[in-house]
Amino acid sequence: MLRIAEIFTSVQGEGSWIGVPSTFVRLSGCNLRCRWCDTPYASWKPEGPNRSVEDLLSELVASPVDHVVITGGEPMIFDDLEPLAQGLRDAGKTITIETAGTVFRTLACDLMSISPKLANSTPEGDWRDRHESTRHQPAVLRQLISRYEYQLKFVVDPEVGADVLEIEALLAEAGSVDPHRVLLMPEGISSEDLWRRAKLLVPVCIERNWRLTSRMHVDLFGNRRGT
Numbered sequence: 421m422l423r424i425a426e427i428f429t430s431v432q433g434e435g436s437w438i439g440v441p442s443t444f445v446r447l448s449g450c451n452l453r454c455r456w457c458d459t460p461y462a463s464w465k466p467e468g469p470n471r472s473v474e475d476l477l478s479e480l481v482a483s484p485v486d487h488v489v490i491t492g493g494e495p496m497i498f499d500d501l502e503p504l505a506q507g508l509r510d511a512g513k514t515i516t517i518e519t520a521g522t523v524f525r526t527l528a529c530d531l532m533s534i535s536p537k538l539a540n541s542t543p544e545g546d547w548r549d550r551h552e553s554t555r556h557q558p559a560v561l562r563q564l565i566s567r568y569e570y571q572l573k574f575v576v577d578p579e580v581g582a583d584v585l586e587i588e589a590l591l592a593e594a595g596s597v598d599p600h601r602v603l604l605m606p607e608g609i610s611s612e613d614l615w616r617r618a619k620l621l622v623p624v625c626i627e628r629n630w631r632l633t634s635r636m637h638v639d640l641f642g643n644r645r646g647t
């Protein structure tokens with residue numbers, strides 16, 4: 421069984437598959453608690469019904485959309501992710517898995533979209549120590565990068581210069597990372613903030629051959645669920 425916060429169809433709004441029509445399956449539950457989490461209904465206050473893999477596959481396979489994005493929450497913490505991904509692969513779907521890169525699994529996946537969480541994600545309060553000791557898993561990151569087609573997507577506040585230094589240290593630990601697979605995405609939930617911060621990231625990307633990505637779904641639909 422998998423707890424499902426939401427299933428919706430849209431276009432991918434972030435990263436190297438931006439614009440690709442996709443069915444998004446958001447699993448509810450996460451091993452982190454980011455301070456700025458934009459899907460608290462899948463982490464801080466997980467919600468949604470439990471559904472069997474068979475039930476989910478019958479809905480997803482019937483969709484005319486070829487690509488499925490399995491997101492969260494943190495999809496990689498759930499054992500039933502493996503039969504779900506395999507069932508989608510068997511049905512001819514392509515699959516992105518969006519993960520924070522703290523757990524490794526071997527499964528069917530066409531793009532492992534890894535978004536390691538930086539120190540800017542750490543909350544105050546009860547979850548602080550657990551989040552801080554879990555978010556940084558360099559050995560898992562190395563496994564994911566060597567096993568999968570991947571992108572490394574970092575949520576960055578360019579007004580806090582420490583983020584870039586932290587990313588550089590993390591990449592050095594991760595080993596052989598293609599800089600063209602490193603994407604910076606500005607932190608923010610309004611178009612105004614996102615584009616202002618994106619402009620500040622341009623020279624950072626140029627200097628390092630990293631890529632810049634925005635959050636197109638925020639421009640198109642605002643910061644709303646189901647988009």
Ligand code: SF4
Binds near residue numbers: 456457464
């Ligand atoms: S890893 Fe993702 S879902 Fe989990 S708390 Fe952080 S932003 Fe939210």
